[in-house]
Amino acid sequence: MIAWLDSDVLIFDPLVELGLPHGDDFTARREWLPPAVLDESSVYLDHWKFSCDVLGMKWDDVPWIPADGLDKPQRLMFNSGVFAFRRGLGFAEAFADCTERLIRAGVAYGHGAYWHNEQHSLMFAMLRLGLRWRELPRSENHMIFNAQIDGEHAAPSCAEARLVHYSHSMDAPYWPRFLARLRRERPENLDWLAEHGPIENERVPRHPYALALKFSRNLRSRMQSKRSIRAVHEWKARQA
Structure with missing residues (x-):
């Protein structure tokens, strides 16, 4: 079993459900923030349908998950900050493949934000492989x-x-x-x-190499955003 934890987490007590104790293959917590789809009038439907087209999947095959406490029913979408999967099922490979395909195809929100494709690929990779899954309780994310x-x-x-x-x-x-x-x-x-806060973020790196790397990454990101905006418009034109 492999578990992924983002660096921006605080662990207060031992994690139980993240260890897949029920025999499931995958677990993660829902993401309810945009572009989560809470009903079929969502402005993000085209975004998800474009993603499905790129991956050869059907939007109708993305399941609804029920309400959980304050969280409303929604189409399945995971937060990628905390998740776990079993080894030997091909999940890592499928996850990487979905992410790369979506980015190369130019899937993005209307303003060119493409970096969420990594998070969305959790769900797509899991569905592609038909893995047994269970939602992670709020207490563990x-x-x-x-x-x-x-x-x-x-x-x-x-x-x-x-x-x-x-x-x-x-x-x-x-x-x-x-x-x-x-x-x-x-x-x-x-x-x-x-004793461990606050966290101070260095917006402008002091080391010349780090500064050059930041500039290069920002340039490539802007170029990808422009390509993505064009790709989204072209996809929508084909649907008209």
């Missing part, structure tokens, strides 16, 4: 992104979470609010965490 720390759209309490996926919530601008939330919900972990 409890997402508290910076826009969900507090307020009207705050993520549910993480008091029972084994793993918190914080994204940018530990960055300096959000750190006081994130720490205040954990003071309420995870006071037993507060002292340890307070």
Whole structure:
């Protein structure tokens, strides 16, 4: 079994379901943020249908998953920050192949954002291989992104979470609010965490090689975005 964990996670207690204890082949948590499809009027339908066309799959074969707590029913879509799969089933190869195919074909949102293809390929690779799967409970990928720390759209309490996926919530601008939330919900972990934050992101690398690499990557990314915008328009024209 192989488990993937993004670097922006905090593990508070031992992970159980991530170890595939029920005999399943794959597990991950749903992603409910855009471009998740919550109903058939979604503005992202074309995006997903374009993806299916590229991979030789049918959108109708993408299953609906039921509501889970505050999460509404939706078409299957995984968050790629925390997942696990069994060895020897060809998943890694299928995952890489789907990702490469989608990017090369120019699949992207309307403004050229193509990097989400990696996340979407989790679901496509799993369906292509017909793997047995089970959704990871929120407790083992409890997402508290910076826009969900507090307020009207705050993520549910993480008091029972084994793993918190914080994204940018530990960055300096959000750190006081994130720490205040954990003071309420995870006071037993507060002292340890307070010593490790906030996270300072170096936007402009100081080393010349790192700066040149960043410039090169940004240039290639802009070029890919332009190609993707053109590819999306061409696909939509063929559907008309």
